[in-house]
Amino acid sequence: MAEVKLHPDWLAAIGGEFEQPYMAGLKQFLADERAKGKAIYPRPREWFAALDATPPGAVRVVILGQDPYHGPGQAHGLCFSVQPGVRTPPSLVNIYKEMESDLGIARARHGYLGHWADQGVLLLNNCLTVEAGQAASHQGKGWEKFTDAAVAAVAADPAPKVFILWGSHAQRKAANVAGLGAGSPHLILRAPHPSPLSAHNGFFGSRPFSQANAFLAAHGRGTIDWQLPETPEIVTG
Numbered sequence: 001m002a003e004v005k006l007h008p009d010w011l012a013a014i015g016g017e018f019e020q021p022y023m024a025g026l027k028q029f030l031a032d033e034r035a036k037g038k039a040i041y042p043r044p045r046e047w048f049a050a051l052d053a054t055p056p057g058a059v060r061v062v063i064l065g066q067d068p069y070h071g072p073g074q075a076h077g078l079c080f081s082v083q084p085g086v087r088t089p090p091s092l093v094n095i096y097k098e099m100e101s102d103l104g105i106a107r108a109r110h111g112y113l114g115h116w117a118d119q120g121v122l123l124l125n126n127c128l129t130v131e132a133g134q135a136a137s138h139q140g141k142g143w144e145k146f147t148d149a150a151v152a153a154v155a156a157d158p159a160p161k162v163f164i165l166w167g168s169h170a171q172r173k174a175a176n177v178a179g180l181g182a183g184s185p186h187l188i189l190r191a192p193h194p195s196p197l198s199a200h201n202g203f204f205g206s207r208p209f210s211q212a213n214a215f216l217a218a219h220g221r222g223t224i225d226w227q228l229p230e231t232p233e234i235v236t237g
Contacts, residue, residue, distance in 0.1 A: 006048050009055040013153040017146050026142030030129065039132035041068050042075040049077025050124045051150065053117035059154050060120035060221055061162045061212055064170035067139070068130045075130070078123040081113035084232060094194040094203065099226055102207045108228040115228050124150060126173055148173070155179030160219040161186045162212040166203065167193030187215040 006015070017023055033040060042049070065079025069089060074082045080092050088096070088111035096107040117123055126147055131137040154161065155177050163186055165171045171190055174180050180188060191206035192198040213223040 005045070005052060007052050007055045009057060010048075010051045010150070013056050014146070014149045017149050020145070022142040022145050026146075029138075029141050033131065039072075040129050041070060041072075041132060042077050042129070046075070046077035047128045050079065050117065050122060053078065053114065054120060054122045056153055056157065058120045059122045059157075059161060060216055061116075061164060061224060062122045062124065062151065062154060063164045063166070064151070064173060065123070065125040066167075066169050067127045067136055068125055070130045070133055070135050070137075072132065077128070078113055078117055079125045080111075081123060082111040084110040084112050086111060090196050091194045091199075094196065094199045098194070098199075098204055098206065099209050101204070102209045103226060105227050109230065110228070110232060112232045113228070114232060116224065116226070119224050121224060122154065126169065144173075148177070152177050152179070155184075155186065158185050160215070160221060162215055163188045164208050164212065165190045167195070167198065169193075187212070 030040065063079060068075035068077075068079075069082065073086055074089070076083055080089075080095065082089060082092070088108075092111050093107075099105050100107055113121075113123055124147055127136075127138045127141075127143040128147070129138050129143065151174065155163075156179050163174055163180065165174050165188065170193075174188070180186065189206070189208050189211055191208065192201045192203045194203050209224075209226050213226075217223050
């Protein structure tokens, strides 16, 4: 995948995945889809944006998403995040509501989460691409194996981290990762997905942000400034 970049530290950790047969199949699938004229989100240079923004040694918190947003102009490589000027999606609105309830932080007027990624919050989707207008269209094509390897690399590092798992999909993904079972040095927070369909079933009131900061502080890893800047600094590749 010569069109995209990958942080050198991630290459050292999981670069071998690019030599696996599944990755060749994924590369061919994406090339075929683009040759058919299908729009794919995000742009190729943003496929690995979450890994570029948060190298493995900097990870303090992991938030797992499912697929990129499939509307025009939304996805840019960080799960749950959209660029400024794009309407904040409903799930992110609910994340902001919970953050306000948990920490007293006023809801941001934009949906760009780069400030979190810069501080060591890995905002990683399960699949890193999607066809325009077709949710979950790139599931089962190989991305899951690649992102499994990324999550496993983070979990294998014994420095204490927080894994925030919203919804059954993220929870299933993490369940089979070595280092996230009994005796794990990490804090694993599970709650329903922030989607409007499930947020009232236990996402609201779960207090993930204060719990994450309390754990990080107790283990000498500082805290995350969850307050998003009113005018965010946009990172472009």
